[in-house]
Amino acid sequence: MRRWSAALAVAAVVLAAGCSGGGGDGGDAASDGPVKLRFLSLAWQKESIAANKQLVDEWNTANPKIQVEYVQGSWDNVNDQLVTSFEAGDPPDVIHDDSPALSGFASRGFLLDLSSTLPAELKGDIPQAAWDTVTFGDGKGGQGVYGVPFLQESQVLFANKKLLDASGVRVPTSDDPWTWDEFAAATKKMTKGGAYGVAWPMKSPVNKVLSLGLNFGGTFFTTEGGKTTVKVGPEEREVLRRIHDQLHKDKSADPSALGMGTADPLPGFFAGKYAIVPAGVYLRQQVAEQAPDGFEWVTLPPLKGVTAQQGATSQTLSVAADSKHPQESVKFISFFLNGPNQARLAKGDWLLPTSTAAAADPAMTTKDNFWDVATASAKNLVVAPYLKVNGYDEWKSKVGTPTLQEYFAGKISLDEAAKKLVEEGDKVLERYAQ
Amino acid sequence: MTLTDVRPARAGRGPAPNRARNRDTFMLMLPALIPVLVLSVGPLVYGIMLAFTDARSGRNTETSFVGLANFGDLLTDVDFWESFRIGMIWAVSVTVLQFLASLGLALLLDQDLRLRGFARVLALVPWAMPPVVIGLMWRLVYHPDAGILNAVLGTDVDWLNDFSVALPAVILVGIWMGMPQTTVVLLAGLQNVPKELHEAAGVDGAGVWRRFWNVTLPQLRPVIVAITSLDFVWNINQFSLVYVLTQGGPGGRTRLPMLFAYEEAFRYGFFGYAATLGVAITIVVLAVLGVYLWRQMREAD
Known part of the structure; x- marks a missing residue:
């Protein structure tokens, strides 16, 4: 039996070693070396990656004590990656993501509430409307600011100038954008x-x-008494029906483009197969x-229904709640997203900066590549x-995407689509209500 | 230690040296057992335990035992059963078609061809590729504008995004990917079929088809049962291929059960429920496999 206990002792030692290895990380923070931050960036366009890396280099040269x-990272799998690194307790300190993803992470306590730590200068430079896109419940009844919004996207129209002029519309x-009716008539003429x-x-x-649903006041969700449900009423149906009409009634929209990603229609657009492609402002880079x-080609301003409003989603920088250096991380973000730097990032990504200082940069209002149209659309x-x-994420992937795709493909009617969005959607949202 | 003191007295009449030998054997096996226990059994038990809790992603979440509640939710989860149905279509069709194609290829490679060695190596190539690389490669093949498939066929189909074509397109890649293993195993089986049987059947006047049906197939039977069962398990657990090819789209038409479970855990953060899905899939696979193997065994007797 002595051998038994020896084996157990060995096992115990192994286990103890394993545990202490996991818990011993925290002690290094006090040492004298420079603070090391990890910055997970999702930049993917060439110019944008260059701009991001250059800003990091500038920071590292200027701040030898805080090295970034x-x-x-990649937009394709960033949220899966973050869930695992948050759960493992070893997330990157500074995290690039977008506002729809933050709500879930915030309510689970993974992100740091920045409302009291941000410098006034940065706070004042970004309008309240943008801050609203990153203000979420903390999962315990409170509200917090869980990221700094810096790049925004609006939906505009890209038009083939020759076809547009030929149609005479x-x-x-x-200042005087197309209404959805004018848009429908124009596309009919150009077909x-x-x-x-x-x-x-x-x-x-x-x-x-x-996002376009807001043109007619369609919100798709209502919250009453703390309970959120899906709503597809007359306001929500407007945009759905109008797109469906173009596809199936006017036949002014190509049904074979439905399966495409945002940039996929470009070859057809260049070949004159499509007169207009609706897309985010960033697509100007690929078109140019x-x-x-x-x-x-020309960039046409956003469409107008009752209003020209669109849903804003922002790209954001957040700090992980588990970061060992939250103050240094906030400092880095404040540098990274100050006015001049935001202008550089916006130029790199062909998106709209939230910073008012950056939006006033001459490069953001030039007529070249329709920056003026893009920047003007930010007010919507x-x-x-x-x-x-x-x-929302689960609703989107399990209910929203398949239902809308089936509706636009003409497989189900508007009533059936609305019913599915609401009934199946409410079931999904119930899981999150507890 | 009290137990050990008492034991020799109680087992006084027993074969004491034999027991000591058993103990020695066990001690020798222990170093090999520890990794198995720590790396394999441990996570497995942990996963099964998770299935009975409401574990969720979150920094301050409390996990409590919920009994069979997750399994109750599972029974009424329409989305999961739809995904499971797709998984069964996928696994059965890939396994069956893969088997037929591999059998043909194995029979061919078993012939006395020129460059046989070279052809056998070629047949193995897909095996050397990681599933992610295969996925990326086929994504290019299927690309609606730049893909070679549309170019060759002269069609304009968006293979991976069309509601009706996506699943068959993915199944085709699945067949292609798994063919090497199946072919190699069947080829090994074919080479073990005694030549004398063929000769004897030939003497009796059996044609090629007859000889295949009455000599080759029965001789191959154990190999066929083994490889199709393994393929089925492998296929229903397939994840990386669809993750790279379609991410479950369009509209969930290629969302295999494992991808579904992955999304539950790592996208939506319901760890407990995802573990339940894993357990449920395992049970169903074991049941299907049990019935299949039992029937095959019975027929073999």
Whole structure:
């Protein structure tokens, strides 16, 4: 039996060693070396990665005591990656993400509430409307600010100038944009000779449709007495029906574009197959770079229904609650997102800066590549209700995406789609209500 | 220590040296057992335990024991059963078609061809590729604009995003990916079929087809049962391929059960429920496999 106890002792030692190995990390913070921060960046366009890395280098040169390590992430799987690293207790200190994802992480306590730690200068530079996109419940009844919003996207229209001019329709301006009716009429006129008036890429339809839904006051979610439910009433149906009409009634939209991702219709757009492609402002980069010689294009301002409002989603920088250096992380964010730097990031990503100082930068209002149209569209961005819905991500992937895709493909009617969105959607949201 | 003091007295008449030998054997096995216990049995037991809790992602969440509540939810979870149905279609069709294709390939490679060695190596190539690379490669093949498939067929189909074509397209990749293992195992089985049986059947006037049906297949039977069962388990647990190819889209048409469980855990944060899904899938797979193997065994007798 002595051998038995020896074996047990060995096992105990192994276990103890394993435990102490896991718990011993915290002690290094007090040592003298420079503080090390990890910055998970999701930049993916070439210019944008360059801008991000350059800013990190500048910071590292200026702050030898706080060294930032650039970690490359990807939009495709960032939230899965974050869940595992949050659960493991070893997340990156500074996290790049977007506002729809923050709500869930905030309510689970993974992110640091920044409301009291942000410097006044940064707070004042970014308008309240943008801060609203990152203000969420903390899961314990309170509210907090869980990120710094810095880049925003609005939905605009890209038009083939030759086809637009040939059709003779009124060219909209930022002050006098097209209404949805004018848009429908214009696309009908431009549908001829094998060309379609518009291509709606609907591989990920939900954010797009819900954001445009605000044009007619469609919110898709209501909260009463702390309980959130899905709502598809007359306001919500407007945009759904109008897109459906273009596809199936007017036949001015190409049904084969439905399965495409946002950038996929570009080859057809350049070939004159589609007169108009609705997309986020960032797509200007790909259009400008990939357009063949002699191809003329314009960016048209956002459509107007009752209003021209669209749902704002922001790209954000957040600090992990488990970060060992929260103050240093906030300092880094304040530098990274100050006015001039935001202008550089916005230029790199062809998106709209939240900073008012950056928006006033001449580069943001130039007529080149329609920065003026893009920047003007920022005034239409309001907080979309779906940002605050706990469980929105699951609703989107299990109910929203398949239902909208089936509806636009003409497989189900509007009533059936509405019923599915509400009934199946409410069931999903119930899981998050507890 | 009291137990050990008492034991020799109680077991006085027993074969004491034999027991000592057993103990020595056990001690020798212990170093090999520890990794198995720590790395395999431990997580397994932990996973099964999780299935009976409401564990959720979160920094300050409290986990409590909820008994069979998760299994109750599971029974009424329409989305999961839809995913499970897709998983069964996927696993059965991949396994069956893969078997048929591999059998053909194995029979071919068993012939006395020129460059046989080279052809056998070629047949193994997909095995050398990680599933993620296979997924990326086929994504390019299926690409609606730049893909080679549309170029060759002269079609304009978005293979991976079309509601009706996506699942068959993914199944095709699954078949392609799993063919090497199946082919190699069947080929090994074919080479163990005694030549004398073929010769004897030939002498009796049996044609090629007859000989295949009455000699080759019965001889291969144990190999076939083994490889199809393994393939089925492997296929229903497939994850990486769909994760790379379609992420479960379009509209969930290729959301295999394992991908579903993964999303529950790592996208929505319901760890307990995801563990329940894992346990449930294991039970169903064991049941299906049990019935299949039992029937095969009975027929073999």
